[in-house]
Structure formats: C-alpha cells, structure tokens
Amino acid sequence: MERELLLLGLLRQGEMHGYQLHDFIERNLAFCTDLKKPTAYALLERMAARGWVTVQEVREGHRPPRRVYRLTSEGEAVFQRLLRDNLARFEAAKTGSDVGLAFVDALPRAEALRLLEQRRAALTEQLAAFQSAPTHAGSYQLLIDHQLHYLRSELAWLDDVLARMRAGRLRLVSPRSTPKPKSKEASP
Template identity: 30%
Template sequence: MARRGETLELAVLGLLHEGPMHGYELRKRLNLMLGWRRVLSFGSLYPGLKKMLRSGLIEDSGADTTSRRPRIVYQLTEAGDAEFQRLLSEVGPTAWDDDTFDIRFAFFGRTDMEIRLRVLEGRRSRLQERLERVQKELTMTQKEVDRYAAELQRHGVEQVEREVRWLSELINAERNGSQPISEAEPQPKTGQSPG
C-alpha cells in the first residue's frame, strides 16, 4: 500500500509541477495518465492530497470560484518540488514495476538520461523474465487447457513481446540521442525522393 501512495504522490507532484490545479482537474489528468485500466476515485485522491498537505509537499493556494462550487486549488511547495525530484531520481525494482512504470515514464522529460536508461533497462529485463516464464507455462499448459484459455495466454505473450520491442527501441534511441522509431518522421521509400 505504501508503494501505491508513493506512486500517487509522484503523479500529483509531477502534475502540480506544471502549475496549480484543483482536485477535480488533478483527478481528470491522473485518469488520463493512468489509462482506462486504472481509474482513480476521489476516495483515493483526497486522502493522498490531505497527506501531502500535512507533509508540506503541497499547499492550498485558495479557491477556484469560477464554477458553481468553489474548489480548493493545490500548488507545489519547495519541499514538494524537492520530493518530486527525489522520486524521479530513484532507480530500483519499484521504478519499473507494473504499478509505477507508466507514471515514471510520463515524467521522463524531466528525468536525467542515465536514470531513464536504467529504468527502461530494468523494465525490459523484468518483462523478459516474465516472458520466459509465461512462454514455458504456455508450452506446458497448451495441451491441458481449452483453446480459449490457450488463446488468452498467447495474447498475453504477444503483449509482453510488443512491450519488450518498444522498450528496446526507446533504449536504443536514448543511447543514440535520437527519437524512438515510433516518433521519428516517416522515411521515404527506397527510390523516392523526400518531399
């Protein structure tokens, strides 16, 4: 549970690093960041905000009175900025965990290249281990399960393989100082001139 709180803290501090926001806007932005699989409720957000207020990481900068109901606007403190930087610089198994990696990745633009590389390599290594384990299980259980269960396992393997390829592209781009292949401009086909 402590790890989930730290992940929420990193996400909130990172968003407030961009500028002050009220709770509703934070929740909306966090849900976009977390994706459709992990929707954040107000019941999870507000206790985290209260804890960060008590810790002095964020502060109440007044109320937003532009809507029907006034909303408390939160902003980052110096202590919150320092904690955000500390969380971004941490490298270890929690940095490439399933629950943490997406949030860390969302703030890679503010993360040192060496740290980005270590996090990407750690995530790739974790997924390669998972892939080996799942492939062994798939081979062993294909004869024991029906075709739908086997298809679901195969789909899981393909998802992990796709993420490993994506991570490898990102790692190579980081090392070469270039954009990942998926973000680079399309290259002209052989025999065609650009433009």
C-alpha cells in the same frame, strides 16, 4: 510513494485542482497507475498537511469550490528526492496472472490452447489500442513506448509458448505420479 511522485510531478507544471488531476491520470495514465478519486483527494490533502503543496479555494458559481493545489519549494524538494529514488531503482512487475501457467498441465492440451488463444486475443487488442494512440511530445511518450515494448514482448512470448504447445514440445510433468510430497523438497 509513486502516487505522490506522480501528483507532485503533474503539479510541477502548474497549479491544478483535484478533479483535474484525477481526470488527467485516468485518461492518460490508466495503464501505469490506477488511482481512484477518493484516494487522489485524500493524498492531496495529506500532501497539503505536510506542506508539499498549498491549497487555495476558488469558488465560481454555486458549485463546490475548486481546491487548487500549488507546489511549494518543499514539495519540489520532495519531488526531486522521490524522482531520483524512483529512477535508480528497478522493481520487477509481479503480474500475478502468471500463476495459472504453472498449472496448464492440469488441462487437456487442446483446451489449454484454446484458452491461451483467448488470452492472446485480449493481448493483441490492448496492443492495437496503444498502437493507434497518437504520438505525444515530451517524456510522456517514453511511458507509451515502454508499454508498447512490453506488450509486444508479452505477445512474442505467448506466441512462443503456443507454438511449443502445438508442436508438443512443451515438457510437462503430467503422467499423474501423485508423489505424496510430504518431504521438504521443491518443484511441484
């Protein structure tokens, strides 16, 4: 429901058509949601079918008419509900890209270091992009602050891992015990 929360929230500030909404999201919110064009259009149509928004076709020249969406009071109610729900809940992000770390010990230390330094470079690059972005007004800035905070935290952690690996202080299970884990135990 985050996607509809987002769309409703944007429509709250004024009527917009699909292209506009998608474009705005892609330009400014790509780092927290990613919503493709067909998905956006379909979502908007569904919201219209549910009465959360109204549609008005505005034709201008010979291009496909803009379908301009406007929030209804029902839509506003839904927005309020979704917003409260969203704010009260915490969902830890599942990176998924973490999985590899569980297996670093499969590589020679030197190579693992080299690869993680590549990772670090990618991270600092993203961080730099956010740091150079202009400050915005409104609570949208909160999102950017959060992302900055998150990226810095990731960098700090990665640096810590790198330092520990360089110092050889990372206890890995290595010596290839091949324990034939047919039993019901844990810890790989």
